[in-house]
Amino acid sequence: MYLKKVLWATALLGILICGFIAYQIYSAIFSPNTQFNNQEAYVHIPSDATFAEVKTMLEPLLKNMGTFESVASRKGYTSNIKAGKYAIRKGMNNNEIINSLRSNNIPVKVVFNNQESLANLAGRIAQQIEADSLSLIQALNDPDFLMDQGFDADTKLGMYIPNTYEFYWNTKAQNFRDRMLKEYNNYWNNDRLKKAETMGFTPAQVMALASIVQKETVKVDERPRVAGVYVNRIKKGMLLQADPTVIYAIKRETGNYDTIIKRVLNRDLEIDSPYNTYKYKGIPPGPIAMPDISSIEAVLNPEKHEYLFFVADVSNFGYHLFAKTLAQHNRNKTQYIQWLNAQKVMR
Numbered sequence: 001m002y003l004k005k006v007l008w009a010t011a012l013l014g015i016l017i018c019g020f021i022a023y024q025i026y027s028a029i030f031s032p033n034t035q036f037n038n039q040e041a042y043v044h045i046p047s048d049a050t051f052a053e054v055k056t057m058l059e060p061l062l063k064n065m066g067t068f069e070s071v072a073s074r075k076g077y078t079s080n081i082k083a084g085k086y087a088i089r090k091g092m093n094n095n096e097i098i099n100s101l102r103s104n105n106i107p108v109k110v111v112f113n114n115q116e117s118l119a120n121l122a123g124r125i126a127q128q129i130e131a132d133s134l135s136l137i138q139a140l141n142d143p144d145f146l147m148d149q150g151f152d153a154d155t156k157l158g159m160y161i162p163n164t165y166e167f168y169w170n171t172k173a174q175n176f177r178d179r180m181l182k183e184y185n186n187y188w189n190n191d192r193l194k195k196a197e198t199m200g201f202t203p204a205q206v207m208a209l210a211s212i213v214q215k216e217t218v219k220v221d222e223r224p225r226v227a228g229v230y231v232n233r234i235k236k237g238m239l240l241q242a243d244p245t246v247i248y249a250i251k252r253e254t255g256n257y258d259t260i261i262k263r264v265l266n267r268d269l270e271i272d273s274p275y276n277t278y279k280y281k282g283i284p285p286g287p288i289a290m291p292d293i294s295s296i297e298a299v300l301n302p303e304k305h306e307y308l309f310f311v312a313d314v315s316n317f318g319y320h321l322f323a324k325t326l327a328q329h330n331r332n333k334t335q336y337i338q339w340l341n342a343q344k345v346m347r
Helices: 002-030 053-060 065-074 094-103 116-126 132-138 141-147 173-187 190-199 205-216 220-235 242-254 267-268 293-300 328-341
Strands: 041-043 084-089 107-113 165-168 309-312 320-323
Touching: 041 053, 053 065, 065 094, 084 094, 107 116, 116 132, 132 173, 165 173, 190 205, 190 242, 190 293, 205 220, 205 293, 220 293, 220 309, 220 320, 242 267, 309 328, 320 328
Parallel strands: none
Antiparallel strands: 041 084, 107 165, 309 320
16 A cells, blocks of 8 residues: 555656646747847847857847757757848747747848949948948959949949848848849830930940939939930030039049039049040940939930020029020029029038
């Protein structure tokens, strides 16, 4: 009888121990293990990250790192780290956290505007994806890539169309560049290629002219009219005489694209650069910035009119006064120069 009681007690103890162990395992896997107040927290796991580095990133977000490490080991995550951006939702358990880190790489929105150099573009993109600016600069300027795709030192800027794109955070520099090439080729469909050809332009020339339109006016609704002025001047064999090209020539000569120049001086018009459209006829050899789609479309669909000149309208900032004759333009220009002097804008 005594032996029977011992056996029952031992069995009951065993059941309790097994139950406790099972509860501990269940709790480690399925109990909530987050300690942040927001609904979601994000981690950016670099390529080639170690599990130790992942733990360091997660430590501020998790209540119990020990249980997380135990479950991660059981699920094989410790030796199979995935790079990318991942979301951890409030109240997630270790099982859910690890599943998210293994399979839910979240795309990020990458945005860039009208950069004037590939170095500036690289710096902008490096703030948004894992690739650093040096690797981006090298990829964007790869001479073999440029030659294979028909770009050169002047036209390479035109391959990048400002917009909002989705990328995975761990995108490599070359993959970013190749995606931008794909977007460029998608934009230049047969209809746009035919339209450019009908106008007597190559895609590279359209991009270059669009970049001038981009710099001339911030008003999207005015861009087709500005484009029409330049198309008219080209048809008449006139110099474009676009101030933004002179500013770009100065920046390109100095290598400092962050220089702010608000006023073009007479001496600037003498700079010997193929980008100086006061000195050299025709469209410059490449874009002076990355033009928006609105500016590209403006060149491909210019407003039809007889204007040959325009100058900033000081009574309606952001817009311009357009003229058909030089005499009318000079009157408009006088008002603008007087305003610049009154504002003490000397450079």
